Structures are given as structure tokens and as C-alpha cells.
Amino acid sequence: MKKSDWERVVEAAMEPASDYLASLPERAVYRPTEPDEIRGVVGGALSDDGVDPAEVVADLARDLEPYVTAHASGRYFGFVIGGLHPAAYGAELLAATWDQNAGLYAVAPGVAVAEEVAAGWLLDVLDLPADASVGFVTGGQMANFTCLAAARHDVLRRSGWNVEADGLQGAPRINVVVKTERHSTVPRALRHLGLGDSSAIEIPSDAQSRIDPEALRRTLEGLSGPTIICVEAGNINFGSFDDYHAVADAADQHRTRGNPTWVHVDGAFGLWARASRSLRHLTEGLKRLDSWSTDGHKMLNVGYDSGLAVCKHSAAHRAAMSIQAAYLVQGDGGVRDQMDWNPDFSRRARGLGVYATLRSLGRSGVDDMIAGTCRAARRFAEGLAASDRVEIVNDVVFNQVLIRWHAPNGDDDGYTDRLLAAIQEDGTAFFSGTTWQGRRYMRISVADWATDESDVDRAIAAVLRCSEDVS
């Protein structure tokens, strides 16, 4: 390809990309569609002769963009989906351009060092131990998997078993202890690790979905052998935080009775409370635990996909993930080979977005961003509480607001779903629903640096308008 051929491709992508980014403050955030409509636009038979690359890119930008969900809009409050910080965006463009296979230092040294630096900054901003290890993975799911793989290695090693060499057949049984209100990616990670999801012991949670530490303590008293405990920072529905000192105390007592024990924290979004002086108190005692998973693509506003697996015990992390092959050129300990810390072999330079965002924001910029999302969540709760149909169910301590709608005709669940659909059709904002203890709720999640007070006020107005129209 000549330079001018590359330029045609870059132009085909970048002109519509700039237009798209410029449209974010005003464009509808979501367009409900039938899949066949999209298939009709981008589908069809694969041609024999192919199509010019710049034409493919121009067609894709024109045809698919109407069906793109504006996650990076300040008015997208669905699931827990972060926006796109400009520094992260620029870094992703470079990552795509450089097309690095970022698995080994020897293959792509520049990005290996950038990830090493980003890992150090991450531990600094989250106030986690400076010698903890970090894996840059695809998301919270794989961060939970990676940390729990390290946990499995560690508790079995302390029980005299090498799980990497000998697998689980004949291994000492691991007690897995989880909250009733865990995120679904925790049982999925347990499944991937051969530990099973339904065999985990459930500890009840309180009315704000925080683990009951007394029940945990009592349960541990009845268990012996290797034990993995999973708690959370930021419950998906309530945005609540567990009592980490109480959990750490219970784990320490269990260890004292001779049981190898590891406590993992699923902190996909809530771990970022540690980056804010006004919110850090929510995570008191969390540093006493053993591993922490979080996302770059949620509260940090790095582009998709970006997950972070952090382990206090780096040797366990490395033992669970590392790989040897005769043809690989691996570092001697003085450099970071990413494949020692994440489950991938070949991978893109995923950590560049974290590097760029942290460097651009600095410590106080991250603090302001996290605190800003939580202020916006409180503004939502205050603004919507004005409606007599709204019940704010959770203590809004972080970025999540959980709402029970009370319908004029008493059909609260049906009304909630019809209202969510009407808001999505309206396009001003997007919220998702959830089922908790058999009832339907609306959930608001603020996780975008771009959300300002006017976005929140426009979204509240749209919700209240739709709530009057829906019956």
C-alpha cells in the first residue's frame, strides 16, 4: 500500500468519526431496531472479488452508524457502561495503527513498558500495594477469572497441591464462599475454573446488598480446608460496599485455624471509590484483602475493552497465568511480559488507554471525575424523588440509583418495563431495568466523564414526561 492508499482509509474512517463524536451532545442515545433491519443494511453475500478497503470503511461508517448506541454520550445511563475519555480515544487510535502483538516485551517492547508504567500509576491512584501485580484483561469478567485463578493456585499450593500441574482431579476440595447478591460474572468465573457455580456457599446480604459479616464468620467456623471468599466493591444494583474490615477479620480468624484463605473483591466499578478523597471511606479495610478486579472501561472511561486484575500476591498471579514455550523469547524478570499476568497469548496493546487516561487526568482529575459521577447520581435521586410514583430504593452512596416505580393501576412491574421502553424510544436518555428479589426496577448508572448537570436535568425531564404518558 502506498501512503495515499492508507490516507484514503484513514479519511474514510476519521471524517465520519469526527462527525460522530461532534454529534454526541445532541444525538439520540439509542435506536430500538429489529435485527433484520440492520442485516438488510450491512448483510448480503460475500463477494468473490472483494471491495476496495477505503470503500468498505466508508460504507461501514455510513451504514452502521445509525445503529450505534451512544455509550459515550453524557445521557447514557444503562447497565454500568463508561464513556470515552479523549486521551483514551487517541491512544486507541495509535494502538490500532501500530497493531502491536503485546504479549511479550521482546515482541513489542514499547507497549510492554507503557503497560508497566500504567500498572504503577493504577496502583498509586487506587491506593493499592505498590508491589501488587496487574493484568490488563478484557473486562470485569476476565479480571474476576484471573484473580480467582490466582486464588485457586494459592489456596491449593498452601494445601500441598499444584493445580497448574495436576489439575483439580483428586485435589483438596476448595470451599468457595460468595454473597447472595454477587455479580453473575463471579459464578461464571468459578465455572471456568472448574470450581462450579452452584456448589458455592451463599452468605446472605442485607437490605442494601452488603454481605452479612456475622453470617460469614459463622459459616467459616463450620468449614475447614482451602477457602476462597468473594465480596464486592460496588454492588450492581445498589452501588453498595461491603464491610471489608469485618470480612478481613473473619478471613484472618479462618487462617488462624489453619485454613489457607484468599479474599477476592469484585470491584468492577466500585474500586474507583478509592481514587476519590470524598469516597475513599467506602472502601475502608479493602487493602487487607488479597485481590481486586476492576474495569478501565467503566469509571475510568477508557475505551472498550479494558479490565484490570490486581493481586496482592504477585507470585500466585504469575503462577496461575504464566506460560512457557520453547520458541518464546521471555524476559528475565527485569521486563514485563504481559502473558505472565493475563490469560491471553496474542493480544492488542490494551493498556495504552489506561496509560493515556491516567496521564491526562492525573490524580486530582481522576478524583474529580469519579466524584462528579456520584454527584450526578445524587442529583438524579433528588430530582426523581419529586415524583410520587418514584421510590428510591438504595442509599445513593456511589454512582448507582435503584428505583421502584409505583404505577397508577398497581402493575408496578409491567409499568416499569413499559416506561423503560418508552424512554428508550424517546432517545433522550437510556436506562436499564433489573429484577431484584422477583420485582422489576429501573437502574440508573452514571459512569461517564461527559455527564454534566444539564444532561441529568434533561434526562430527568424525559423520564418524568414518559412516566406521565405510560399507563
Ligand SMILES: Cc1ncc(COP(=O)(O)O)c(C=O)c1O
Ligand atoms: C460488579 C460487577 N462485576 C463484574 C462486572 C462485569 O464486568 P465486564 O462487563 O467488564 O466484564 C460488572 C459489569 O457491570 C459489574 O457491575
